[in-house]
Amino acid sequence: MKLITAEKLPVPGGHYSHGVMAGPLLFISGQLPFPPGAQTFPDGIEAQTIQAMENIDAVLQAAGASLSHLVSVHIYIVDVADWPTVNLTYATLMGAHRPARVIVPCGPLHHGALVEISAVAEV
Template sequence: MRLIQAPGLPAPAGHYSQAVEANGLVFLSGVLPQLGVVDPTVDTFQDQCESVLGQCEKILQAAGCGFHDVVQCTVYIVGIANWPEFNETYARVFGAHKPARAVVPVPELHFGYRVEVQMVAARPPA
């Protein structure tokens, strides 16, 4: 198992890695909007979506992947009403690529954020 830490992003505060690679698959831990950059009490849901997907992209790049390599994505959102707005942003970022996905409405997330994303990507052969 290879641990992955994207340059320029803070290291996880808990006992986990940003991502790990095992057997050609890259597993991103749950990613929240960037602490200290996005304020959950001020920034819009759209800002949070952009931040979390931007961080996912940096982590994927650190693993030698991109959004086109993602095979599965799990999204946790606070409030079912936010689903269409997230879906719009997600569709714009992923374009024609459509990995398997689950969107799970939840009552709350850590630090008051309204979106968290977890991904699995297949690392392209070297």
């Protein structure tokens, strides 16, 4: 097992790592939509989804991988009405690559985020 730290992302606020390599698999902790160095989120579900995916990509890059290495993605949203926007934004970012995915409507997320994304990649 190897811990992965994405230097451009904030230090995790809890007892976890940005990612963990276990064999060929990279498990990426839930990423909130904080831009690097920022204390606030971008406005709106589309911008927050893009930022959370950019944070996922930062962890992938720290492990020598990219979005094309993703095999599973879990997306948590606070409002099920945001599903179409999240789906379209995600599809635009992912292009032809279609890993397994779930979008889970949930209660409030930490710091009032509208979306949080975790993932698994094969590196």
